[in-house]
Amino acid sequence: MDLQAYLDDFTARDWPQAEDGTVRFAMVGLGWWTMEFAIPATEVLDHLETTVVVSSTTEKAEGVAEDHESIEHGLTYDEFQAGEATDAYDAVYVATPNALHLPYVEAAAEFDKDVLCEKPLEASTERAEKLVEAAEDVTLGVEYRMHVQPAVRMMRKLVDAGFIGDVAMVHGNMSQPLLDINDNYDQWRLDPDMAGPGASVTDLGVYSINTTRFVIDEDPVAVTATDWSGHEAFDEVPDERAAFTVEFPDGVVAACTASQNAQETSNLRIIGTEGELLLEDAFLSGDRELTITRGETTITTEFDGIEETRRSLEYFADHLLTDTDIHGDGEHGIVDQRAIDAVYEAAESGERVEL
Amino acid sequence: MDLQAYLDDFTARDWPQAEDGTVRFAMVGLGWWTMEFAIPATEVLDHLETTVVVSSTTEKAEGVAEDHESIEHGLTYDEFQAGEATDAYDAVYVATPNALHLPYVEAAAEFDKDVLCEKPLEASTERAEKLVEAAEDVTLGVEYRMHVQPAVRMMRKLVDAGFIGDVAMVHGNMSQPLLDINDNYDQWRLDPDMAGPGASVTDLGVYSINTTRFVIDEDPVAVTATDWSGHEAFDEVPDERAAFTVEFPDGVVAACTASQNAQETSNLRIIGTEGELLLEDAFLSGDRELTITRGETTITTEFDGIEETRRSLEYFADHLLTDTDIHGDGEHGIVDQRAIDAVYEAAESGERVEL
Numbered sequence: 144m145d146l147q148a149y150l151d152d153f154t155a156r157d158w159p160q161a162e163d164g165t166v167r168f169a170m171v172g173l174g175w176w177t178m179e180f181a182i183p184a185t186e187v188l189d190h191l192e193t194t195v196v197v198s199s200t201t202e203k204a205e206g207v208a209e210d211h212e213s214i215e216h217g218l219t220y221d222e223f224q225a226g227e228a229t230d231a232y233d234a235v236y237v238a239t240p241n242a243l244h245l246p247y248v249e250a251a252a253e254f255d256k257d258v259l260c261e262k263p264l265e266a267s268t269e270r271a272e273k274l275v276e277a278a279e280d281v282t283l284g285v286e287y288r289m290h291v292q293p294a295v296r297m298m299r300k301l302v303d304a305g306f307i308g309d310v311a312m313v314h315g316n317m318s319q320p321l322l323d324i325n326d327n328y329d330q331w332r333l334d335p336d337m338a339g340p341g342a343s344v345t346d347l348g349v350y351s352i353n354t355t356r357f358v359i360d361e362d363p364v365a366v367t368a369t370d371w372s373g374h375e376a377f378d379e380v381p382d383e384r385a386a387f388t389v390e391f392p393d394g395v396v397a398a399c400t401a402s403q404n405a406q407e408t409s410n411l412r413i414i415g416t417e418g419e420l421l422l423e424d425a426f427l428s429g430d431r432e433l434t435i436t437r438g439e440t441t442i443t444t445e446f447d448g449i450e451e452t453r454r455s456l457e458y459f460a461d462h463l464l465t466d467t468d469i470h471g472d473g474e475h476g477i478v479d480q481r482a483i484d485a486v487y488e489a490a491e492s493g494e495r496v497e498l
Numbered sequence: 499m500d501l502q503a504y505l506d507d508f509t510a511r512d513w514p515q516a517e518d519g520t521v522r523f524a525m526v527g528l529g530w531w532t533m534e535f536a537i538p539a540t541e542v543l544d545h546l547e548t549t550v551v552v553s554s555t556t557e558k559a560e561g562v563a564e565d566h567e568s569i570e571h572g573l574t575y576d577e578f579q580a581g582e583a584t585d586a587y588d589a590v591y592v593a594t595p596n597a598l599h600l601p602y603v604e605a606a607a608e609f610d611k612d613v614l615c616e617k618p619l620e621a622s623t624e625r626a627e628k629l630v631e632a633a634e635d636v637t638l639g640v641e642y643r644m645h646v647q648p649a650v651r652m653m654r655k656l657v658d659a660g661f662i663g664d665v666a667m668v669h670g671n672m673s674q675p676l677l678d679i680n681d682n683y684d685q686w687r688l689d690p691d692m693a694g695p696g697a698s699v700t701d702l703g704v705y706s707i708n709t710t711r712f713v714i715d716e717d718p719v720a721v722t723a724t725d726w727s728g729h730e731a732f733d734e735v736p737d738e739r740a741a742f743t744v745e746f747p748d749g750v751v752a753a754c755t756a757s758q759n760a761q762e763t764s765n766l767r768i769i770g771t772e773g774e775l776l777l778e779d780a781f782l783s784g785d786r787e788l789t790i791t792r793g794e795t796t797i798t799t800e801f802d803g804i805e806e807t808r809r810s811l812e813y814f815a816d817h818l819l820t821d822t823d824i825h826g827d828g829e830h831g832i833v834d835q836r837a838i839d840a841v842y843e844a845a846e847s848g849e850r851v852e853l
Contacts, residue, residue, distance in 0.1 A: 308761070311739050311757050311759070311760040311761075312671065312741065312755040314669050314753065316753075316767070318666070318667065367722035367723065367848070367850070368722065369722055371745070371749035372749075373748070383749070384667055386744075386752060386753040387743065387753070388723065388742065390726075393728070394727075394738070394739060396725070396726060396739050396740065396741035396755065398669065398743070398753035398754055399753055400669065400753045402667055404666070405666040405667060405769050405770065405771050406662065406663070406666075406769055406771065406772060408769060408774050410767075414671065414757070414761055415760065415761055416675070416760050418761050419761045419763050493722070493849055493850035494848055494849050494850070495722070495724065495849070
C-alpha cells in the first residue's frame with residue numbers, strides 16, 4: 144500500500160453503506176446549525192431527506208418549509224409533541240437548546256422514531272439519563288461529528304497501532320468569539336436554564352473530552368477544574384473561560400481549556416512515550432493540519448475540510464438503513480455529560496471529582 | 499522600521515552591556531549542563547571566565563581543571579565551603595541537585611560572591627526562602643534562560659502591545675525521555691531528597707509557569723493538579739506525568755502538563771480574545787517556530803536557535819559588571835517555588851491551592 148492509499152483510507156466511509164431506502168428527517172429546532180448545515184446536507188445526500196421542520200411558531204416553520212422542496216410540513220413544537228405528521232418522517236434530528244432535548248426526544252421515542260441528538264445530550268446528567276431511558280427502544284445517536292473526521296480517525300488508528308508509544312498526556316482546546324457569531328446577550332448558550340451549568344465547557348470543552356475518548360479509546364475517571372467569567376454577557380454562567388484536567392485510565396492526563404469569548408482556535412495534542420500527534424483546527428469545520436512526530440521524525444499532513452455534518456448525518460442514516468450499531472450512542476453521551484457536570488462541580492468546589 | 503529590523507530587535511541584547519571587566523566564575527556541580535553548556539559558554543564570551551570548578555572529589559574537579567586552560571582550581575564541595583581559593587573567583591554558578599543549592603549559595607554569599615542559581619531555586623519553598631535570605635547582600639539570579647530567548651521575548655512584546663487582545667488562556671507543556679538521557683534509576687532527578695517533591699513539575703513544569711509569567715507579566719494565584727507515576731524508575735516520585743491548571747490575575751487560566759517519561763516536546767500557547775501565539779520547541783535549546791494569529795491572519799516565524807546558556811550567562815555577567823538589576827532574582831524564583839509546591843499539594847490533596 145502506498146502513502147496515498149493509506150491516507151485515502153481515512154477519508155473513506157468505513158461503515159456499512161445503505162444501498163436502498165431513504166431516511167426522512169424531522170428537523171427539530173431551526174437555529175443556525177440546522178439551517179446552514181443539517182438541512183442542506185440532506186438535500187445532497189442520497190439516502191436522506193428533510194420532510195418536516197419544527198420550530199417555535201407556525202410562521203417560522205412554514206416559512207422554512209416553503210423554501211425547501213422536500214419539506215412537507217412545518218410544525219410548532221407543540222404540534223410535533225402532539226404527534227402531528229408522524230407518517231411523514233422516520234427519524235428526528237434534535238438541535239434545540241440543550242435543556243429542550245429531553246422533551247423532544249421523549250416525543251420522538253414515543254412515536255417510535257430514531258433520534259440524532261446534538262451534543263451534549265442535555266443540560267445535566269440527570270436529564271441526559273432520562274433522555275437515554277426514554278429512547279431505549281429506538282436508535283439514539285449523539286451528534287459529535289469528530290468520529291467521521293478523517294484526521295481524527297487517523298489519530299485514533301495511529302494511537303491504536305502504538306505509533307506514539309503509550310499515550311501519556313493530552314492537550315485540548317476549543318474557543319470562539321460567541322458574541323461575534325451572535326451578539327445577543329440573552330441567547331440560550333449564555334442562559335444556564337437552557338444551556339446547562341455553563342457556556343464554554345458544555346458547548347466547546349466537550350469536544351476535547353469526547354474526541355480524546357475517541358482517539359485513545361478510554362473514558363475519563365476524574366477531573367479538576369477552574370473557571371472564570373468577567374464579561375457582562377457571561378454574568379449568569381461561571382465559565383467565560385475554563386481550564387480543567389481530566390484523568391483517563393493508565394495514568395493518561397489531559398489538560399484542557401474552553402472559552403466562548405476568545406480567538407477562534409481549536410486543537411488536540413496527544414503526547415506519547417515515543418511520539419506526538421498535533422491536530423490544528425481540530426474541532427472546526429474546515430481544513431485540518433495533523434503533525435505527526437515519532438522520535439526525531441516529523442511529518443505534517445493536510446486534510447481537506449469535509450462537510451462534517453453531511454458525513455455525520457449520512458453515517459447515522461446508513462446505520463439506520465443497514466440496522467447496524469453506531470458509535471456515539473446514548474450511553475456514550477452520558478459519559479461526556481457526567482464529565483461536563485464534574486468539571487463544573489470541581490471548579491465550584493475546588494475539589495477533584497471522581498467519575 | 500521594516501519587518502527584518504523588527505525581528506532583529508528580539509535577537510538583540512537589550513540589556514546594559516559591559517565594556518570592561520571580567521566575571522570569574524566558580525562552577526559548582528560538574529554535571530551534564532555545566533560541562534556541555536556553562537563552561538564552554540564562558541570560554542567564548544568576552545567578559546566571563548571559569549577559574550574554579552567544584553565537585554564531589556578532588557580527582558573529578560582537578561581532572562576538569564586540567565582540561566581547561568582558564569581553570570586555576572579544582573575543589574571539593576567541602577573545600578569550597580571552607581573558603582578555599584575565594585580570591586580566584588567573583589561569582590558562583592550553582593548547578594548541583596536542587597536540594598544542594600542552599601548550602602553552596604550560603605557559602606558563596608558568606609564569601610560575598612554573586613550567585614547564578616539553576617532553576618528551581620531549591621527543593622522546597624522553605625529552603626528557597628532560606629536561600630534568598632542568605633543571599634540578600636549579594637546579587638542572586640535564577641537561571642531560567644527563557645527571558646533571553648528571542649521568540650519568547652517577541653511573545654512578551656506582542657502580548658504587552660495587545661496584539662492578541664486580552665490574554666484568556668494558556669497551554670504549556672514540557673516533556674522528555676529522562677531515562678534516555680540518563681538510564682540510572684537512582685539519578686538525583688528521581689530522588690525526592692535531592693530533587694524536591696517530584697521529578698517532572700519541579701524540573702520541567704516550572705518552564706510553563708515561569709515563561710507564562712514572563713510573557714503575560716503576571717504571577718500565579720491558584721492551582722489545581724493531578725499526577726501519576728507508573729514506571730518503576732518513578733517509584734519514589736508522584737509525577738512521572740502531571741497535568742495542572744494555573745490561575746493568573748484577571749481570569750487568565752492555564753492548562754499545563756509535564757513529564758520526564760514521554761516524547762521530547764515543549765510548547766507554549768497563549769490564546770487571547772483577538773489572537774493566538776503558539777511557540778513550538780518552546781523550552782528546548784534549538785530552533786523555535788512561533789505562529790502568530792490575529793483574527794484570520796496567521797504568520798509563522800522561525801527563530802534560529804541561540805545558545806541560551808551562553809546568552810543567559812552573558813546577561814548575568816553584564817548586569818554584575820554594570821551594576822544593574824536583573825530579571826529573575828531570588829524573590830522572582832520564590833514565586834515559582836511556591837507554585838511548584840502548590841501543584842504537588844493540589845495533586846496530593848485533590849484540592850485547589852491558593853498562592
